[in-house]
Amino acid sequence: MQALYAQLLVGLINGSFYALLSLGLAVIFGMLNIINFAHGALYMMGAFVAYFLLNLGGINYWWALLLAPIIVGIFGMILERTMLQWLTGLDHLYGLLLTFGIALIVQGVFQNYFGSSGMPYAIPDQLKGGMNLGFMFLPVYRGWVVIFSLVVCIATWFLIEKTRLGAYLRAATENPTLVRAFGINVPRMITLTYGLGVGLAALAGVLSAPINQVRPLMGADLIIVVFAVVVIGGMGSIMGSIITGFALGVIEGLTKYFYPEASNTVVFVLMVLVLLVKPTGLTGRAA
Amino acid sequence: MTALTDDTVPMTPRAMRDEMIVFAVMALLLASVPFTGVYPFFVMQALCFALLACAFNLLIGYGGLLSFGHAMFMGTAGYCSAHALKVWALPPELGILVGIAAAFGLSLITGFISIRRQGIYFSMITLALSQLLYFIYLQAPFTHGEDGIQGIPQGHMFGVLDLSKPTVLYYVVLVGFLAGFLLIYRIINSPFGEVLKSIRENEPRAISLGYRTDQYKFLAFVLSGTLAGFAGALKVFVAQNASLTDVHWTMSGEVVLMTLVGGLGTIFGPVVGAFAIIAMQQYLAGFGQWVTVIQGSIFVICVLTFRRGVVGEVAHYFRRSL
Numbered sequence: 326m327q328a329l330y331a332q333l334l335v336g337l338i339n340g341s342f343y344a345l346l347s348l349g350l351a352v353i354f355g356m357l358n359i360i361n362f363a364h365g366a367l368y369m370m371g372a373f374v375a376y377f378l379l380n381l382g383g384i385n386y387w388w389a390l391l392l393a394p395i396i397v398g399i400f401g402m403i404l405e406r407t408m409l410q411w412l413t414g415l416d417h418l419y420g421l422l423l424t425f426g427i428a429l430i431v432q433g434v435f436q437n438y439f440g441s442s443g444m445p446y447a448i449p450d451q452l453k454g455g456m457n458l459g460f461m462f463l464p465v466y467r468g469w470v471v472i473f474s475l476v477v478c479i480a481t482w483f484l485i486e487k488t489r490l491g492a493y494l495r496a497a498t499e500n501p502t503l504v505r506a507f508g509i510n511v512p513r514m515i516t517l518t519y520g521l522g523v524g525l526a527a528l529a530g531v532l533s534a535p536i537n538q539v540r541p542l543m544g545a546d547l548i549i550v551v552f553a554v555v556v557i558g559g560m561g562s563i564m565g566s567i568i569t570g571f572a573l574g575v576i577e578g579l580t581k582y583f584y585p586e587a588s589n590t591v592v593f594v595l596m597v598l599v600l601l602v603k604p605t606g607l608t609g610r611a612a
Numbered sequence: 613m614t615a616l617t618d619d620t621v622p623m624t625p626r627a628m629r630d631e632m633i634v635f636a637v638m639a640l641l642l643a644s645v646p647f648t649g650v651y652p653f654f655v656m657q658a659l660c661f662a663l664l665a666c667a668f669n670l671l672i673g674y675g676g677l678l679s680f681g682h683a684m685f686m687g688t689a690g691y692c693s694a695h696a697l698k699v700w701a702l703p704p705e706l707g708i709l710v711g712i713a714a715a716f717g718l719s720l721i722t723g724f725i726s727i728r729r730q731g732i733y734f735s736m737i738t739l740a741l742s743q744l745l746y747f748i749y750l751q752a753p754f755t756h757g758e759d760g761i762q763g764i765p766q767g768h769m770f771g772v773l774d775l776s777k778p779t780v781l782y783y784v785v786l787v788g789f790l791a792g793f794l795l796i797y798r799i800i801n802s803p804f805g806e807v808l809k810s811i812r813e814n815e816p817r818a819i820s821l822g823y824r825t826d827q828y829k830f831l832a833f834v835l836s837g838t839l840a841g842f843a844g845a846l847k848v849f850v851a852q853n854a855s856l857t858d859v860h861w862t863m864s865g866e867v868v869l870m871t872l873v874g875g876l877g878t879i880f881g882p883v884v885g886a887f888a889i890i891a892m893q894q895y896l897a898g899f900g901q902w903v904t905v906i907q908g909s910i911f912v913i914c915v916l917t918f919r920r921g922v923v924g925e926v927a928h929y930f931r932r933s934l
Contacts, residue, residue, distance in 0.1 A: 354732075360732045360735070360736065408912065408916060411916060412915070415919075417731055417732045418672075418678045418731075418732070418735070419915050419919070421678065421680075421732060421735055422678075422868065422872065422911055422914075422915050423911065423912060423915040423916070425865060425868075425908075425911060426907075426908045426909070426910070426911025426912040426915065427908065427912060428908070429865070429904050429905070429907055429908030429911065430904075430905050430908035430909060430912070431908075432904065433901045433902065433903075433904030433905035433907075433908060434905055436901040436904065437900065437901045437902060437905070546743075549739055549740060549743045549861065550740075550743075552736040552739060552740055553736070553740040553743075555736065556729070556733055556736050556737055556740065586751060589747040589750075590744050590747045590748065593740050593741065593743060593744035593747075594744065596737070596740055597725055597741070597744075600725050600726075600728050600729065600737065601725065601728075604728035604729060605729075
């Protein structure tokens with residue numbers, strides 16, 4: 326049973342990353358109509374910024390948790406201003422191709438300087454050790470990742486669904502021209518939205534740094550799984566992305582316990598099944 | 613939404629004549645390669661990728677469907693051909709057929725699944741399916757995992773053509789490429805191809821005119837996947853191995869890049885793009901990961917400033933379709 330709980334926890338942690346990343350993809354897609362292929366690379370950048378902050382600047386994990394998303398978010402906003410915004414009005418596919426190119430550049434540069442091997446990032450002192458829950462041993466850091474991600478996801482949901490800013494955002498997604506007519510600076514909102522989505526990816530990167538090592542290709546394979554998550558959940562709903570992300574992480578964890586050979590492929594197989602049964606994805610709107 | 617290609621030049625006898633002239637020049641140039649001292653292995657490799665890119669272009673350039681998993685057809689056909697040649701000891705022509713049949717079967721299944729969604733979702737689904745297949749091949753015993761299938765015998769095609777001789781192999785690959793190219797050219801200019809283009813331009817209108825667009829897209833997908841498989845089967849004889857690299861998503865990305873550089877929706881673009889990218893990899897092989905960075909930069913530059921690609925720009929300048 327211990328092993329089952331351990332795999333469930335791993336599943337929940339992976340689910341946290343899926344949720345944070347697919348949430349960011351959904352927010353970006355809503356505003357920019359772009360599938361951000363660079364999301365995995367920016368997730369990796371988040372982990373690397375945390376690594377640099379610690380090793381070059383002596384800035385600890387807690388500050389990295391705040392600073393890395395801001396730094397990567399600003400980098401993302403520069404990308405949006407200098408490149409992505411020129412794609413407005415073109416076919417969606419160009420956005421995918423452009424961000425794929427950006428992902429190759431970012432990953433290639435990091436690979437040049439850091440190779441393909443991983444670098445360790447220590448767990449902060451406050452979160453070291455573990456708790457005995459009676460039925461299992463829970464490493465504190467892992468519990469923290471799950472709870473913190475959940476809080477961030479729900480905060481993002483609240484921001485978009487319940488606040489005035491979120492209302493503007495949703496309105497601009499539906500009809501940007503009309504929202505501009507009300508005097509709202511939609512291009513700036515688009516830039517900020519991209520920064521927000523990218524920041525979420527970077528945050529996931531920082532969270533994962535102490536668990537998985539900091540590697541240049543850490544986001545490359547992850548992003549493809551997240552794409553499958555997005556196809557399953559659909560990008561129409563924020564809450565849908567969060568729930569699908571966590572659920573698929575848990576299912577993957579269970580597969581690792583019951584049938585480890587399929588743990589790499591289970592998310593893709595589920596995607597195929599969902600497409601066969603309900604082609605529009607679980608949360609429904611057709612693309 | 614603006615269409616992918618903005619120059620829809622109507623098919624006139626003159627355009628057809630232009631294209632046949634360019635085709636003849638290309639065929640002559642390629643046929644004279646063994647007499648020029650150019651390294652034939654490089655050209656053969658480029659020809660295989662050119663056919664793959666042409667097959668990919670059939671789907672994106674004429675059907676508007678961006679597949680981000682086209683390496684799976686090449687890789688699958690490669691593995692199956694290699695297995696048939698090495699383990700079953702089949703002659704080359706049957707080995708190629710096994711590869712094509714495998715790609716055909718795979719494209720039936722993956723087409724059925726991925727055609728259910730459109731646009732951006734279609735790309736993500738094809739990418740995810742190819743990753744699924746990558747993990748299956750990583751674990752399946754017959755692919756020999758990380759090692760791949762190596763030392764594949766080239767054999768005698770039809771019992772007479774000794775494929776271990778570079779010149780013979782070169783002409784076999786060239787004939788295969790030209791046949792595949794002409795088939796794609798025929799498909800594009802058939803009534804089926806015209807319907808496909810109309811779906812790319814305006815799918816709702818095509819539906820309202822009574823076309824069952826899903827069936828057209830499915831057929832285009834199967835044709836494209838099968839032809840990509842043909843390219844993969846030919847590549848087995850050139851590289852004499854079949855490995856995981858051929859099914860990895862980076863390979864799918866390279867195919868997209870070749871077509872983008874040459875020109876999406878142009879007839880000769882993918883060929884030009886494939887030669888350019890393969891040549892670049894050849895010359896920059898010593899620069900390690902900077903090749904990835906350069907490829908990424910080409911993506912960015914093409915999308916931002918050069919969306920018609922090399923051949924597309926030339927065609928646009930002369931107001932022809934090429």
